[in-house]
Amino acid sequence: MNEFEIVRRISDELPQAPPEVLVPIGDDCAVLRLGERDWVAASDMLVSGHHFKGWATPEDVGYKAVAINVSDVAAMGGVPRFVLASGGAPDPETTLRCFRGILEACELFGVYPLGGDTTRADALTVDVAILGELFAPPVLRSGANPGDLLAVTGDLGASAAGLLALENGTSGSQRLIRKHLRPEPRVVAGRIAAGLGVGAAIDLSDGLASDVRRLCAHSGVGCRVHLDLLPIASDTRAFLESLGRDPGILAATGGEDYELLISAPEPTLDALAESVETPITKIGEVADGVGVFFRRGDEPVENLSGWDHFSS
Numbered sequence: 001m002n003e004f005e006i007v008r009r010i011s012d013e014l015p016q017a018p019p020e021v022l023v024p025i026g027d028d029c030a031v032l033r034l035g036e037r038d039w040v041a042a043s044d045m046l047v048s049g050h051h052f053k054g055w056a057t058p059e060d061v062g063y064k065a066v067a068i069n070v071s072d073v074a075a076m077g078g079v080p081r082f083v084l085a086s087g088g089a090p091d092p093e094t095t096l097r098c099f100r101g102i103l104e105a106c107e108l109f110g111v112y113p114l115g116g117d118t119t120r121a122d123a124l125t126v127d128v129a130i131l132g133e134l135f136a137p138p139v140l141r142s143g144a145n146p147g148d149l150l151a152v153t154g155d156l157g158a159s160a161a162g163l164l165a166l167e168n169g170t171s172g173s174q175r176l177i178r179k180h181l182r183p184e185p186r187v188v189a190g191r192i193a194a195g196l197g198v199g200a201a202i203d204l205s206d207g208l209a210s211d212v213r214r215l216c217a218h219s220g221v222g223c224r225v226h227l228d229l230l231p232i233a234s235d236t237r238a239f240l241e242s243l244g245r246d247p248g249i250l251a252a253t254g255g256e257d258y259e260l261l262i263s264a265p266e267p268t269l270d271a272l273a274e275s276v277e278t279p280i281t282k283i284g285e286v287a288d289g290v291g292v293f294f295r296r297g298d299e300p301v302e303n304l305s306g307w308d309h310f311s312s
């Protein structure tokens with residue numbers, strides 16, 4: 001069973017949602033109406049040995065656990081407001097250091113920590129739950145329409161390159177390592193995209209190849225993605241080429257970019273690009289049908305896939 005199937009099986013067993021639940025499980029966040037206001041809610045967990053190895057400090061792990069939740073809020077167009085953080089570690093010192101990273105991220109993203117829990121655990125484990133506030137209708141995965149273009153924020157593949165640098169013990173790739181250990185989710189771009197009424201969005205956690213399939217599946221559409229158009233920074237490209245890796249493939253499959261993939265009509269994407277400092281790069285087109293096709297020049301690229309949390 002992969003992660004997709006597990007979520008679907010759990011979804012099948014859920015009770016009927018109360019009326020405050022506007023969007024149930026299955027998107028980047030659920031959407032709740034509490035009083036007059038709409039909120040998004042999500043949680044995400046990091047486990048030592050699975051999501052990170054010895055190169056990440058406990059502070060890095062705490063920071064990233066908050067950041068990946070902030071990224072889910074950003075994908076909905078929400079503004080992150082509150083977190084609950086729980087974690088376990090083999091010793092109290094590691095727990096404290098991890099919570100320092102959590103607090104550092106809370107300060108950076110303007111999030112207030114409401115509480116949480118700690119316990120002793122064999123491996124450092126952190127789970128963060130987040131509440132974000134909506135100031136525009138939420139951007140769902142399901143709103144992509146044929147004729148929309150696909151665009152991404154920022155650049156792709158830097159986090160995967162940073163991970164390779166850490167695995168190889170290579171120095172001199174500090175920006176890439178930072179992109180991996182200390183991602184900065186696209187909250188401003190997500191909020192402005194929501195205000196502009198973009199069709200759909202998802203954050204790029206598992207890799208473009210996986211996440212674009214999710215977005216298209218939720219929307220009941222297909223798409224073409226042009227690998228030649230993927231925004232890859234020159235330091236990412238140079239580092240990957242020095243390792244004999246294909247930058248285009250890594251950018252499509254590497255994961256953990258925590259950029260946003262957005263589907264919208266071209267004029268809306270142009271308006272977004274004019275409103276935010278973050279680069280917005282068009283990478284493909286949404287089409288009728290259900291096929292997700294990757295191309296490089298005129299050649300199809302087959303069998304691209306991202307990260308599956310239960311396959312390794």
Ligand SMILES: [Mg+2]
Binds near residue numbers: 028071203205
């Ligand atoms: Mg997500």
